[in-house]
Amino acid sequence: MKVGLFGANGRMGRVLIEAVQQHQDTELSVATVRDDSNWVGMNVGELAGIGTLPVTCQAFSQLDASQADVMIDFTLPAALDSNLSWCVNNKVPMVIGTTGLSKAQLNALEQAKAHIPIVFAANYSVGINLMLALVRQAAKALGDTADIEITEAHHRFKKDAPSGTAMAIGEAIADELDRDLSQCAVYGREGEEPERDQQTIGFATVRGGDIVGEHTALFADIGERLEITHKASSRLTFAQGAVKAAVWLHHQTPGLYGMSDVIGLD
Template sequence: MKVGLFGANGRMGRVLIEALNEHDKAELSVASVRDNSPWVGMDVGELAGIGKLQTACSGLSSINPADVDVMIDFTLPAAFDNNLQWCVTNNKPVVIGTTGLSSEQLSLLAEAATKIPVVFAANYSVGVNLMLSLVKQAARALGATADIEIIEAHHRFKQDAPSGTAMAIGEAIADELGRDLKTCAVYGREGKTPPRDHNTIGFATVRAGDVVGEHTALFADIGERLEITHKASSRLTFARGAVQAAMWLSTQKAGQYGMNDVLALNQ
């Protein structure tokens, strides 16, 4: 299967090049960067630090739609609209891992999914998506009495906070408990605060060094607490999951899907 990348020069783009290179059924056929990027024309393998692969980076406007079966987008929100429009215009399925999207961009995504197949997930790790299932089970059992907090840590360069994965964990818990995360989330505490409202879901964010990604859902009651934690030690974990999603998506009809669909966790 011929897979194309948006933002091949990005942190995740380079790891995706490596993941595609090691896959026995996927071929990296297109690696796009900004039209005015200094990376245009550079071999993608050299860009990723794995040696020449005989595929050069190209500007978005230079992509030949016939060269790709499915696209993967892990760029920033600023590039999202143009990338999504390219996929809709050229009728190409797309796997989206961009986080920090606005409500307007989420609406664009939902509209695009009526025309093309889209996988959209905050995190493409198999372990994290299993964690989303586990926190729902914990919420059912403990949510009536436990205080719930979500703690996440990432590298110093991450621009959105809390992370998309932390928000997905919060949404999963809130949905299970019949709460609205928009009104029950607490994103910071400082100074003298009133006693904790049991119905809130707290978030704590750490940005430091080269932490790849750590997430903990804490269910704390009087006398005991349960912590469900996922720690990623390599971005290849996310990249391999995204390639798995791309392989799965290539045979799907138009619609918006998540990693729970790719991994059949709903069955």
């Protein structure tokens, strides 16, 4: 199966090059960068640090629909609109791992799903998606009495906060408890405040060094607490999950899917 990458020169793009090459059912067929990028023409294997491959970085404007069966996008929100439009116009399935999307962009995904199959997930780790199922169970059992806090830590370069994964954890918990996360989320505490409202869901963010990704959902009651934690030690984990999603997506009908569909948790 021919897999193409948007934003091959990005932090995740380089790891995705390696992940596509590792998978026995995929080959990297095209890797795009911005038209004005200095990376145009560079060998993608050398870019990823895995030797020489028969593909070079290509300007986005030169992308042709015959080059890929599925495109993977782990770029930035600013690039998503053009990437999504290209996939819709050319009827190419799309795996999206970009986080920090606006409401307008989320609406665009809803419209695009009528034309192409899309997998959109805040995190492509199998472990994280299992965690999303586990926090739902914990919320169902403990959510009426426990205080719920979500903490996350990432590298210093991450731009969005809280992370898309932390928000997905919060959404899963809120949905299980029939709460509106936009109304019950608390993103920071400082100074003197009233006693904690048990109906709220708190978020705490850490940014530093080269932390790949750590997420914890805390359910704290009087006398006991439950912590569900996932720690990623390599970005290759996320990249391998995205390639797994691309292989699965190749055979799907138009629609908007999640990683839970890919690994069969629903």
